[in-house]
Amino acid sequence: MTAPLPLCVVGAGMIGMRHVEVAQACDTVRLTAVVEADAGRRAALAAQGLPVAAALDDVPGETRAAIVATPTPDHGPSGQRALDLGMAVLVEKPLTGTIDEARALIAAARAAGLPLITGHHRRCHPFSQAARAALAEIGAPVGVQGLWSVRKHDTYYDVPWRRQPGAGPLMTNLSHEIDLMRFLLGDIAQVTALTSHARRGLAVEDTAALAFRFDNGALGSVLISDAGASPWSFEQSSGENPEFPRSGLDYLRIVGEAGALAFPSLTRWQQPGGGEVEWRKPFEELAGAPFDRIDPLLAQVGRFAAVVGGALDDVLCTGEDGLAALEMTLATALSGQTGRPVRRGEVPGDFRGT
Template identity: 30%
Template sequence: MESSVPPRGAVIGLGMMGRHHARILQSNAAMRFAGAVDPGGDRFGAVADRARVFGTIEEMLAVERPEFAVVAVPTEEHLPAVRELTAAGVNVLVEKPVAATAAEAREIIGLVADAGLVGAVGHVERCNPALRELRRRLPDLGEVYSVATERVGPFPDRIRDVGVVKDLATHDLDLVRWLGGAPIARVAAQTSHRMGRDHEDLVLVTGRLANDRAFNCVVDWLTPRKIRETRVLGEGGMFVADTLNADLWFYANAHVSTGGWAADAARRGVAEGDVTKFALRREEPLAAELEAFCALVGGNDSAPVVTLAEGLETVVVAEAVLESAASGASVDLTGSAA
């Protein structure tokens, strides 16, 4: 049975993502704000009431018992935070990737299930208006042939604990599965280390889904221009989503001969179809993500969240990408236990 009372939520970690979760929790009518935890304090000024900022989860739980918490600490700290929160009966929305390793992700799933709670993963790109509309319109495309993503830009100095595969490419590996309509069955990858860090800063991934659709992802922290683009190619044409600006285009397959002079025909091809740019209703993706999780906490089992099991699946694929890059061989995931 769904509750009509907005649930109370806390934020664990007030860094780049956590501060935005705190902002929404304090301003969105679908939820109430219980407090925030960060040993470094509220350095971005994200919390209006300073009395609601705590140094540890233990300190917060001594004063506040939220119904849910957003875990927005560094990836390597996800599991300890979830252990403490689930022991206190707090539902968890864990920022992506759900954990540093598949083994830790499985432990998080067990902790949530054993406590009789609900959990989800913050793969916020699924809430991007352009991608939501693209997925809604996929039947218009007919048979899907391939999914391609490009997620490149300068290095964000805040990232210390993981490389580009687990921090950024997990967005794309999740989107490929979500838009492609089947689990990833095989990957082949190349990585580069160009900045002198322990972790990779560029990855190129190609692969195939269990339904035989192809995909490729280009992800790096080296490109001076930030690009976020997702393309889905099919028998009717191609969708192109610019997720930085939440814009969506459809390029229809050619029906009209270009004609014209020889140089123009060579440049355009033998024919071209119509191009449509869709007018979209734009909602902040992070707010949509939090609203969906609040609905889940309130008893709506069909709320459109990314499940912990899906989050685990993405980590398993990310580990296969790193394995492929290290070995130089493609990795078959059809027998993996996500």
């Protein structure tokens, strides 16, 4: 049996501690340190019996991998330092704050010959992988329609930085949807965004309507809002996060030349009997197979450990995939601010969403 991968977690905030929990629960990794710069926080963690370190340079020498879960501006520096120390790296989404920083981190990982993974964990759900496989049943993709709308509690915006441009649903929540659409339908070529802050009246947007063009010719539309109350979002549809009540309602619909697929239920609509698919024929509704609920972060770290051990994986979000998701997320922000479509390759390398 292969020995568990010695791994550290960098950052002891909310998401960092989720990764600590996951590392402790995963049979194929072994937590060597929680890296936390704040001395008081570090002492509290040590009092809980956790192994701690003040910096990456202080973790045990046996450590072969790092999960970087610090604030976004630190993703590049911490990721780079972990690579310098010979560690494979999994970086929480977004990969970095800018395209230039992401490219530098990818280049460093390539030069070091070490895996670099972006923490877009929704790919690790069995129903996400099954959806990608089911697309073959509905023919060439025509379009996708998504609705992500939740009303965040009002005190969420008591934190000053959350009221500023760059902290709204586009930069905070959309990147998950961008990566999932890329996972299912391939690269996005162009985005056009309309944004509004009419409901909350803050400097940051609360709602955006987005139109996408994919490289394969498919089109897409997504309405995203953190001011509109609804049961439609990945979190509520899937029940992934116990903090959000599960609605079980599909929030994404994909249309192909031969049928349609709803996500995440995987309900499929097709015309039985063969022959030409056309609008005068009735559709058959096919229920998707049920899936056991899993912890996608646990599945992600298990896959990460396997990759560090030499396995190939076509589900995990690579550094390059993370860069692509970051670029198109930034493109939506740029489009919303300029009022024009933004194509892949047009986002300035130092643009941070404002």
